[in-house]
Amino acid sequence: xxxxxxxxxxxxxxxxxxxxxxxxxxxxxxxxxxxxxxxxxxxxxxxxxxxxxxxxxxxxxxxxxxxxxxxxxxxxxxxxxxxxxxxxxxxxxxxxxxxxxxxxxxxxxxxxxxxxxxxxxxxxxxxxxxxxxxxxxxxxxxxxxxxxxxxxxxxxxxxxxxxxxxxxxxxxxxxxxxxxxxxxxxxxxxxxxxxxx
Amino acid sequence: xxxxxxxxxxxxxxxxxxxxxxxxxxxxxxxxxxxxxxxxxxxxxxxxxxxxxxxxxxxxxxxxxxxxxxxxxxxxxxxxxxxxxxxxxxxxxxxxxxxxxxxxxxxxxxxxxxxxxxxxxxxxxxxxxxxxxxxxxxxxxxxxxxxxxxxxxxxxxxxxxxxxxxxxxxxxxxxxxx
Numbered sequence: 001x002x003x004x005x006x007x008x009x010x011x012x013x014x015x016x017x018x019x020x021x022x023x024x025x026x027x028x029x030x031x032x033x034x035x036x037x038x039x040x041x042x043x044x045x046x047x048x049x050x051x052x053x054x055x056x057x058x059x060x061x062x063x064x065x066x067x068x069x070x071x072x073x074x075x076x077x078x079x080x081x082x083x084x085x086x087x088x089x090x091x092x093x094x095x096x097x098x099x100x101x102x103x104x105x106x107x108x109x110x111x112x113x114x115x116x117x118x119x120x121x122x123x124x125x126x127x128x129x130x131x132x133x134x135x136x137x138x139x140x141x142x143x144x145x146x147x148x149x150x151x152x153x154x155x156x157x158x159x160x161x162x163x164x165x166x167x168x169x170x171x172x173x174x175x176x177x178x179x180x181x182x183x184x185x186x187x188x189x190x191x192x193x194x195x196x197x
Numbered sequence: 198x199x200x201x202x203x204x205x206x207x208x209x210x211x212x213x214x215x216x217x218x219x220x221x222x223x224x225x226x227x228x229x230x231x232x233x234x235x236x237x238x239x240x241x242x243x244x245x246x247x248x249x250x251x252x253x254x255x256x257x258x259x260x261x262x263x264x265x266x267x268x269x270x271x272x273x274x275x276x277x278x279x280x281x282x283x284x285x286x287x288x289x290x291x292x293x294x295x296x297x298x299x300x301x302x303x304x305x306x307x308x309x310x311x312x313x314x315x316x317x318x319x320x321x322x323x324x325x326x327x328x329x330x331x332x333x334x335x336x337x338x339x340x341x342x343x344x345x346x347x348x349x350x351x352x353x354x355x356x357x358x359x360x361x362x363x364x365x366x367x368x369x370x371x372x373x374x375x
Contacts, residue, residue, distance in 0.1 A: 031265065051268055056291035059261030063291075066265025066273065069226060069249050088261075090254030098251055184295035188268060197270040 011171035012147065014108055018079065019044045020150050021106065021157065026075075028157060029067060029195075033060035033080025035115040037108055041079055042180035048194035052180045052187055058088030061105050065095050068103035071195065075102050077157045082109040082123040089132065092165070096136030099163035105133075106153065107165075110172045118172060133165035140164040211340035211369065212237035215302065215347040219274050222351030224300065225249065226266050226273035228259035234304030234370040235276040256281030257288035264297045272355050275301040279323040279364075280316060289330035292360050299332065299360035300350060309367040320367075327362045338366040 018040035022030070031051045032038040037060075038052045051067070053060055064078035085092075085107045095103065111124025123129060133141045139162025144150045153166040181187050216238040219227075227242040228251045229235060242250035253259050259275035266273040277285075282303060292299045306313075307320025324334045335350055337343035346363045353359045 029269075051265075053291075055294060056261060056264075056288055059257070059264075059288055059291060062258045062261035063265035063268070065251070066226070066262035066267075066271070067269040068265075069251075070266045070269025070271035088258065091258055093254050094251065094258055184291070188295045188297065191268055192270065195270060 011110060011169040012145070012150070014040050014110075014170040014173075015043055015175060016147065017108065017144075017150050017168055017170060020147060021077070021079065021154050022047075023154070025049075026158060029071065029074050029076045031060050031064045031067060031076070031078045033057075033078070033084035035081060035084070036175070037079045037081050037084070038180065039175070039178045040108070043175075043178035046180055048190045050180070051191050052182075054182055054184070057084055058091075060084055061088055061091040061095060064103055064105065065091070065098065065100070068100040069098075072100065072102060075158050075160065076100075076104070078103075078105045080105070080107055081114065082107055082111060082129065083113045083121045085129060086122050086127070092133050092136040092138070095163060096133075096138050099137070099139055101139075101160045101162055104153075104157050104164040104166065106157075107167050108170045109167050110170045112172050114172065130165065130167050133167075138163050138165045142166050144168045211343045213241075214340070214344035215365075216241050218344055218347035219300075219302075219351050220245075220248070222272070222348065223355060224272045224274045224351060226251070226263075226271050227276060228253055228262050228273055229276035230254075230256050230259075230278070230281050232276070232278040232304045234278070234365055235302070238276060238302075256284045257286075259301075260285050260288035260299070261291060263299060264291050264295060267297050272298075273300075274351075275299075276304075277301065278304045279306050280319045282323045282326055282362075283319050286326060286330055289327075289332065289360070293331045296358065297360070298354040298358050300354035301332075301362045302347065302365060303327075303362055304365045304370060305367045307367075310371060311367065323364065332360045332362050334362050334364060336364040336366060338368060340369065343369060
């Protein structure tokens with residue numbers, strides 16, 4: 001396994017973070033932003049209740065909102081990266097205007113576009129996503145910089161204490177790509193089947 | 198045509214007919230970027246306790262929202278004007294890749310009694326852009342057509358799984374008034 005090559009910041013190991021977030025997941029539904037977050041969630045263990053995005057950059061949070069509104073009795077989390085969130089940053093305003101209690105958006109933030117050569121992203125150049133989420137009126141906004149904080153986020157994914165946003169500071173670094181199913185229709189069908197649809 | 202043009206904020210009967218056609222087809226989530234031509238549907242969606250209405254900052258949010266809703270078993274429609282279709286291009290790849298049903302109602306700008314020439318480029322490109330991204334385009338130019346196509350498009354989307362757009366011609370809505 002090629003792991004942690006070129007690790008050069010002091011953030012958390014993204015695979016450890018996502019494995020922790022997905023543990024004891026109960027009925028949690030997950031939408032994953034394209035690129036590394038999709039590989040991270042797949043690496044934590046394939047599950048029919050994961051909706052892996054391989055494209056649709058900027059759409060993960062909105063897909064999560066649609067899902068949360070369709071499944072109000074289940075907890076929905078979006079796990080995405082800083083670049084993907086930035087492309088659809090207006091979604092935070094849209095989510096803030098509606099705030100379903102069963103929706104959480106988690107951004108794995110390394111301040112870089114990891115899939116394209118580690119160019120610095122806006123969060124590495126000054127944008128504070130927590131401040132954006134707070135300004136958009138989400139019910140809770142939190143930041144995790146250690147695994148204790150990650151465990152707090154994990155509990156909140158299930159807490160239904162309001163619509164939330166978490167930024168988790170992760171390290172840059174190359175990981176083995178763990179590739180889940182890539183046929184979007186197959187992902188959709190097995191997801192809906194898992195929900196009894 | 199007087200009845201279809203009297204009120205740009207939307208109190209005419211075809212607008213009620215279109216809204217009711219979507220509701221009858223099981224649509225209970227309306228995502229929108231506002232347009233005067235959709236004002237009636239937007240107002241009714243917000244007033245309906247069985248319906249969720251979500252205002253978007255940009256139209257492609259509605260494409261992703263609709264796919265998420267379908268993944269969770271709910272039928273959504275995206276209401277926008279033609280200028281918003283261009284914003285949706287890449288996100289419509291999600292509809293194709295996941296073979297999601299997709300329904301949008303598009304009020305046309307830039308084609309008839311348009312006071313703002315800056316609406317014309319995207320208005321002209323709207324059908325080609327939708328078709329290029331795999332969306333079937335239906336066009337309504339009369340009130341009866343609008344209601345009939347809304348009904349058929351809803352069935353096409355959610356019974357047949359066809360991504361479909363109903364273009365509501367600008368002559369249905371008339372010149373923008375303040």
